[in-house]
Amino acid sequence: MEIIAKSTVPMSPRKVNLVASSIRNKKAKDAETILMLLEKRAALVMTKLLKSAIANAVHNKKLSGEGLVIKRIDVVPGLAYKRFRPSTRGRVHPYKKRTAHVTVVLSDNGAEQVEKAIEPVLKKEKK
Numbered sequence: 001m002e003i004i005a006k007s008t009v010p011m012s013p014r015k016v017n018l019v020a021s022s023i024r025n026k027k028a029k030d031a032e033t034i035l036m037l038l039e040k041r042a043a044l045v046m047t048k049l050l051k052s053a054i055a056n057a058v059h060n061k062k063l064s065g066e067g068l069v070i071k072r073i074d075v076v077p078g079l080a081y082k083r084f085r086p087s088t089r090g091r092v093h094p095y096k097k098r099t100a101h102v103t104v105v106l107s108d109n110g111a112e113q114v115e116k117a118i119e120p121v122l123k124k125e126k127k
Helices: 013-023 028-037 041-059 109-126
Strands: 002-009 068-086 092-108
Touching: 002 041, 002 068, 013 028, 013 041, 013 068, 013 092, 028 041, 028 068, 041 068, 041 092
Parallel strands: none
Antiparallel strands: 002 092, 068 092
């Protein structure tokens, strides 16, 4: 079963992807402790998003928070706000404030393993 949480982050996707790559394919609780120890600004945003995904699993899908695994994290570039910095002689220097769309997908790994273990038994009973 997949649980999804999405957010738009006012930060460059490159910076967010550095943090996201450190917690991909890990257990949700382990990823939470890793994010608390990282000294990056994107770690705070990813912590909130991960907690939101865990809360979605617990409250909406009635799953326990213990068996959840991060199946996928997508960091996609969002809007880039065009801004200008004033310069000398009446000139301007343009720059872009980049944003990122982040999607965290959790899966209940324990339930999938139980289903896989039961399948051969069910097939034998049908024969």
